[in-house]
Amino acid sequence: xxxxxxxxxxxxxxxxxxxxxxxxxxxxxxxxxxxxxxxxxxxxxxxxxxxxxxxxxxxxxxxxxxxxxxxxxxxxxxxxxxxxxxxxxxxxxxxxxxxxxxxxxxxxxxxxxxxxxxxxxxxxxxxxxxxxxxxxxxxxxxxxxxxxxxxxxxxxxxxxxxxxxxxxxxxxxxxxxxxxxxxxxxxxxxxxxxxxxxxxxxxxxxxxxxxxxxxxxxxxxxxxxxxxxxxxxxxxxxxxxxxxxxxxxxxxxxxxxxxxxxxxxxx
Amino acid sequence: xxxxxxxxxxxxxxxxxxxxxxxxxxxxxxxxxxxxxxxxxxxxxxxxxxxxxxxxxxxxxxxxxxxxxxxxxxxxxxxxxxxxxxxxxxxxxxxxxxxxxxxxxxxxxxxxxxxxxxxxxxxxxxxxxxxxxxxxxxxxxxxxxxxxxxxxxxxxxxxxxxxxxxxxxxxxxxxxxxxxxxxxxxxxxxxx
Numbered sequence: 292x293x294x295x296x297x298x299x300x301x302x303x304x305x306x307x308x309x310x311x312x313x314x315x316x317x318x319x320x321x322x323x324x325x326x327x328x329x330x331x332x333x334x335x336x337x338x339x340x341x342x343x344x345x346x347x348x349x350x351x352x353x354x355x356x357x358x359x360x361x362x363x364x365x366x367x368x369x370x371x372x373x374x375x376x377x378x379x380x381x382x383x384x385x386x387x388x389x390x391x392x393x394x395x396x397x398x399x400x401x402x403x404x405x406x407x408x409x410x411x412x413x414x415x416x417x418x419x420x421x422x423x424x425x426x427x428x429x430x431x432x433x434x435x436x437x438x439x440x441x442x443x444x445x446x447x448x449x450x451x452x453x454x455x456x457x458x459x460x461x462x463x464x465x466x467x468x469x470x471x472x473x474x475x476x477x478x479x480x481x482x483x484x485x486x487x488x489x490x491x492x493x494x495x496x497x498x499x500x501x502x503x504x505x506x507x508x509x510x511x512x513x514x515x516x517x518x519x520x521x522x523x524x525x526x527x528x529x530x531x532x533x534x535x536x537x538x539x540x541x542x543x544x545x546x547x548x549x550x551x552x553x554x555x556x557x558x
Numbered sequence: 559x560x561x562x563x564x565x566x567x568x569x570x571x572x573x574x575x576x577x578x579x580x581x582x583x584x585x586x587x588x589x590x591x592x593x594x595x596x597x598x599x600x601x602x603x604x605x606x607x608x609x610x611x612x613x614x615x616x617x618x619x620x621x622x623x624x625x626x627x628x629x630x631x632x633x634x635x636x637x638x639x640x641x642x643x644x645x646x647x648x649x650x651x652x653x654x655x656x657x658x659x660x661x662x663x664x665x666x667x668x669x670x671x672x673x674x675x676x677x678x679x680x681x682x683x684x685x686x687x688x689x690x691x692x693x694x695x696x697x698x699x700x701x702x703x704x705x706x707x708x709x710x711x712x713x714x715x716x717x718x719x720x721x722x723x724x725x726x727x728x729x730x731x732x733x734x735x736x737x738x739x740x741x742x743x744x745x746x747x748x749x750x
Binding site: 387389390393409412427431434435438441442445446447448449456460463464467468470471474475477478 | 560562563565566567569570571573574576577580581662665666667668676
């Protein structure tokens with residue numbers, strides 16, 4: 292750890308503290324039951340921080356072994372991030388089976404497009420910055436997919452609890468800042484990226500602390516109980532309204548069809 | 559900064575802007591509630607006044623007025639009728655939006671949503687918006703694009719037809735669910 296400047300170590304400590312607070316809040320408020328994957332993600336992040344501290348203590352910050360192992364541990368947390376996000380999306384869309392089906396298909400297509408585009412855009416840098424490219428590619432795909440999904444949810448006017456919005460917003464914000472940080476630093480410090488590792492670490496961690504603060508606010512209260520009745524109520528309401536709307540549509544369609552025929556008639 | 563890095567940074571900024579937009583609290587749509595809450599309004603579609611609007615914008619009327627009355631009278635009448643046509647166009651749009659929202663409600667409540675159908679509706683919406691704006695601009699500049707107006711009504715009609723089919727399917731599904739619920743343990747269905 293001695294290889295890192297004191298200010299980076301302080302930010303690191305703040306980040307771990309923030310993650311611990313989020314984890315404690317998740318357990319204290321009983322939210323871990325509802326969000327097991329998100330809880331696991333937060334716990335894994337803390338474990339990863341501990342793991343990286345050990346790596347740096349043994350091999351130092353400039354060691355290739357530390358670098359590679361730290362990135363491998365990042366892969367695990369990124370996978371956990373994807374699972375935690377899917378968990379929240381699934382909770383949000385559970386009563387809307389049709390939209391969920393449409394949503395994951397849209398996500399698959401969007402992700403495939405973004406992965407292809409990011410591979411094409413970064414293939415020149417692959418040889419000397421593969422981990423950064425992988426990380427950025429992942430965050431790019433993740434953020435795009437999440438935004439597309441949130442757009443879909445908004446388009447269909449599906450209500451999303453404020454807590455879930457904050458958690459998803461935090462994930463997306465972190466991914467967007469990661470893309471920006473990686474891209475800007477890569478462009479500015481192209482020749483001496485290793486020298487500026489401390490700068491990269493501190494900027495990344497500051498954005499992560501910001502996200503943790505949002506999550507603290509999100510999980511400080513117990514999560515809303517899923518309103519299973521709401522879906523049933525909507526269904527019964529729908530069954531009550533359906534014949535009425537159907538009748539309106541039928542009448543409108545008939546009238547418009549008549550108009551259309553009049554239009555098509557030669558004058 | 560090379561082009562690909564510039565595009566990546568721009569894309570990240572775009573994603574951040576979209577994130578802010580998407581997380582903002584949506585405005586409550588009172589219009590839809592009104593639309594669904596007044597079934598007695600059935601059949602009062604604005605699209606039904608197309609013939610009258612077509613008649614109002616017919617060139618023969620203005621020619622007659624210019625020949626028999628004064629040029630000023632003809633111009634004033636044209637201006638007033640254009641205003642009526644614009645109001646009609648606006649109402650036609652509100653009809654479309656009403657159906658559009660209804661379609662979204664149906665999709666949300668449906669246990670299965672077809673990607674092709676949803677994209678087709680999105681395409682319909684885009685076509686409608688484009689045509690609407692084109693016709694509106696034409697009206698504002700003093701032309702009377704009646705064939706386009708007919709096509710626009712057609713878009714509304716097409717969407718209404720699709721919605722009707724969707725509603726029918728959903729109604730059948732609801733009836734099936736109701737009959738299942740009324741059968742003790744669903745035995746009748748199992749014995750099939």
